[in-house]
Amino acid sequence: MIYRSKAPLRIGFAGGGTDVSPYSDIYGGAVLNATVSLYARASIEPLPGDKTVFQALDRGLSCEYVPGGERPSDGKLALHRAVYEHIAARYGKPEGGFRLSTYVDAPAGSGLGSSSTLVVAIIGVFAEWLDLPLGNYDIAHMAYRIEREELGMAGGKQDQYAATFGGFNFMEFPDRDKAVVNPLRVRKAYIDELENNLLLYYTSHSRLSAAIIEEQQRNVRRSDESSIAAMHEVKRQALEMKDALLTGRMDRVGELLHEGFEAKKKMARSISNPFIEEIYRTALEAGALGGKVLGAGGGGFMAFYCPDIRRYRVMRSLEKFAGSFRAYQFVPEGLSTWRIG
Numbered sequence: 001m002i003y004r005s006k007a008p009l010r011i012g013f014a015g016g017g018t019d020v021s022p023y024s025d026i027y028g029g030a031v032l033n034a035t036v037s038l039y040a041r042a043s044i045e046p047l048p049g050d051k052t053v054f055q056a057l058d059r060g061l062s063c064e065y066v067p068g069g070e071r072p073s074d075g076k077l078a079l080h081r082a083v084y085e086h087i088a089a090r091y092g093k094p095e096g097g098f099r100l101s102t103y104v105d106a107p108a109g110s111g112l113g114s115s116s117t118l119v120v121a122i123i124g125v126f127a128e129w130l131d132l133p134l135g136n137y138d139i140a141h142m143a144y145r146i147e148r149e150e151l152g153m154a155g156g157k158q159d160q161y162a163a164t165f166g167g168f169n170f171m172e173f174p175d176r177d178k179a180v181v182n183p184l185r186v187r188k189a190y191i192d193e194l195e196n197n198l199l200l201y202y203t204s205h206s207r208l209s210a211a212i213i214e215e216q217q218r219n220v221r222r223s224d225e226s227s228i229a230a231m232h233e234v235k236r237q238a239l240e241m242k243d244a245l246l247t248g249r250m251d252r253v254g255e256l257l258h259e260g261f262e263a264k265k266k267m268a269r270s271i272s273n274p275f276i277e278e279i280y281r282t283a284l285e286a287g288a289l290g291g292k293v294l295g296a297g298g299g300g301f302m303a304f305y306c307p308d309i310r311r312y313r314v315m316r317s318l319e320k321f322a323g324s325f326r327a328y329q330f331v332p333e334g335l336s337t338w339r340i341g
Contacts (some may be wrong), residue, residue: 001340002044003337004128004337004338005041005336005338006039007117008036008334009038009039009112010034010035010163011034011112011198011303012032013034014260015235016031016156016158017172019099019173020154020157020216021176022217022220022221023217027175028233028235029201030170031158031171031244032171033168033171034168035166035333036166036200037169037331038041039105040102040121041104042125043099043100044099046097047096047098048097048268049097049099052097054066055077055101056077063208073079079147079290080100081127083122084100092335100122102122104117105131106202109303110295111295112294113159116144116159116163119160120160120335121335122170129199134255136153136164139335140160140161140164141231143160148331149169154246158171166332168330169182170182170184170238186240187296190250195328197254199304199305200322202326205300212270215270216268217288230264237263240254254290254306257289258290261290261291267318270294270332273299276299279302280302282291283306285317287306287310287313287314288305289306290305291303
């Protein structure tokens, strides 16, 4: 028997950064995101004997796991090891050996929540294999705890919940340990129009999101008024983005992306840079109504809202950069697991 899982990556529309502690602990956070047809996938194949193998097929990495052994200092496959160790400590070590294989459709540092989504997919495939009694909130919270608390990786809360629940969601983070996922019933015609108008562009420059997030966290801890005011503004925009999507005011979605990007850049200096600004300015001059850098910023994917048929003019205008456009569709399903054989 082979056990499999997949979890979708997400596009953040508004409120990103307000799900990061300590801002969310003090003021409460709110974000709006939607999952797309790019996935983190995981498979578990039981093996004879007691050998345990981890492999990340997209990165060409593989290692044999030694229980209680020292973790590699370079952090390779740290997420695989951390999930397994968490599951084994909580539910008991699985009997026999196995091979855990993963693949992610976007690189780390892409801004689509790839690392958190990978953790969700790995938890999901273990839950399928071991018949663990885990609901969506359980899985998302476990993924957050493994990444942020056990591994100490800087980041927010939205990615784990987006990957687990799927679809368009308005998420609230009222305090340190609570999350509320509000699914949005966006009309299909509005979703189709959004897919038609929203370009997903990979800058070909990945970035280390941790440094950007840590700068944002320092700004909150030292009560930097400009940074905190910007976070308040992007949180307010998440509410307005929800209203725009539900009422079909699609051009307002594009305007809010622009307003959100301008506010987000005040949260931390490293969110943007001259390269990103040149790409963004080029897209606006070609007809994009708005856009933003996805995730923490600094590189990775960008999104551009291009009404009518302006998308084609924008695509041509960005050919001079070394990036690429990624085809996608919005998907309503979150984490899914199954077995075969």
